[in-house]
Amino acid sequence: MPNDTLWQRITSYKLFAAIKDSDFRQFIFRFVSCLIVLTILYEWYLWSTEQQRELDWITYKVSELSHALAVALGVANCEFSCFMEGCYIGVEGKMIHVLEGCNGLMLALVYSSYIIGVSGWKWQSIVQVVVGIIVIQFFNVLRIGILVALRDIGGDLYFFFIKYVFNVLIYISILFLWLLKPYLDRAMYRNAD
Amino acid sequence: MQIKNLIACCVYLICHLIISGQLGILLYKNQTRDFFELPLELFIATTLRVALSVLFLRIYKISESYIFVSVLLALMTRIIFHGPYPMAILACWFFILKRENRL
Numbered sequence: 245m246p247n248d249t250l251w252q253r254i255t256s257y258k259l260f261a262a263i264k265d266s267d268f269r270q271f272i273f274r275f276v277s278c279l280i281v282l283t284i285l286y287e288w289y290l291w292s293t294e295q296q297r298e299l300d301w302i303t304y305k306v307s308e309l310s311h312a313l314a315v316a317l318g319v320a321n322c323e324f325s326c327f328m329e330g331c332y333i334g335v336e337g338k339m340i341h342v343l344e345g346c347n348g349l350m351l352a353l354v355y356s357s358y359i360i361g362v363s364g365w366k367w368q369s370i371v372q373v374v375v376g377i378i379v380i381q382f383f384n385v386l387r388i389g390i391l392v393a394l395r396d397i398g399g400d401l402y403f404f405f406i407k408y409v410f411n412v413l414i415y416i417s418i419l420f421l422w423l424l425k426p427y428l429d430r431a432m433y434r435n436a437d
Numbered sequence: 438m439q440i441k442n443l444i445a446c447c448v449y450l451i452c453h454l455i456i457s458g459q460l461g462i463l464l465y466k467n468q469t470r471d472f473f474e475l476p477l478e479l480f481i482a483t484t485l486r487v488a489l490s491v492l493f494l495r496i497y498k499i500s501e502s503y504i505f506v507s508v509l510l511a512l513m514t515r516i517i518f519h520g521p522y523p524m525a526i527l528a529c530w531f532f533i534l535k536r537e538n539r540l
Contacts, residue, residue: 261502268503271532272510283518345519354514354524362532407458412450415524419446422531423438423540 275361282353290344299326303347306384307331310342313389319396334392348384348414352377355418359425368432376421383414438540446527449493453523456485487512490526499533 255263263269293300304326311324311333323339325332330343356373363369387410394402460482463475472479487508494504507529514525534540 259502259505262500262506267536268506268532272506275510275528276513279514279518279520350518350520351524353518354520354528358528358531361528407461408451408454411454412447415450415521415527416443416446418524419438419443419527419531422528 271361274364275357278357278360278365279353282356286349286353294328297328299328299330300344300347302349303330303342303344306347306381306388307333307342309385310388310392313385314392314396317389317393319393322392322396333388335396338395338398340388340392340395342388346384346388348380351414351418352380355380355421358422362425363429368429371432372421372425372428376418379417379421380414383417387414442534442540445493445496449489449526450523452489453486456482456489486522490523493526494530497530497534497539499530503529503533 254260263272290300307326307330308324311322314322314333319335321335323332323334323336330341330346332339332341334340355376359369359372359376391402391406391410394405460472460475460478463478464470464472467475469475490508490511491504494507499507507526510529511522511525514520515522531540
């Protein structure tokens, strides 16, 4: 195959045959490009807050709201303190350490990449990304708030919830957001027309 | 979305989380947060998680080529972008099933 380009040679391998599928190729390309753009923005944001020797605003707000939820759930003497490496929430001796990795943003970035991967960079996609991030953060605050309450109660229930129940719930909530996407698209396109 | 697909998703996620949880326990026992301090355990856990995702996609009769690209994407999401591995697998799974009206 002397006239074949490198691309043709790659796609001629059986394992790379999926790349010949233009829909799937576009989806993967948009997914990865969105992930790259959003990760660069997020890393830049983290770097700039680190330069100011502060904790990032998102982790702070997630922790603050989780603390408020834990108090609303009846956790007595629930304390809240933040440092550069993260926040501590809960009762003395049973505190939960909320790190930057717990703020749910990486999950939100992958959710957003799917939305952009399917529809591209359109204003409708951006609206869905923003709404989705708010929903994911709602579940994240709910997760941390309930974990603080479970930690206060004690026992093995806390470990079971932190390891399985909340992770599965948050992933399934994202699946439902993806399921809603065509309906939201239809509603927004109708309004735009 | 059919109930059986939702259940399959939950089973896949729980199996994935069990493997990750075991690795987490090993890290805790060794008093570290760095995966690379336990390279053999990390290799075994990664192999198991990849095998699990391949099995999950294979059950839906998704062709090898799509599975290969999906796993590559998920590994990239995890290693380069520090994102969740199963979410990238589910994104590909969702995209493929949705357009074939099998969801």
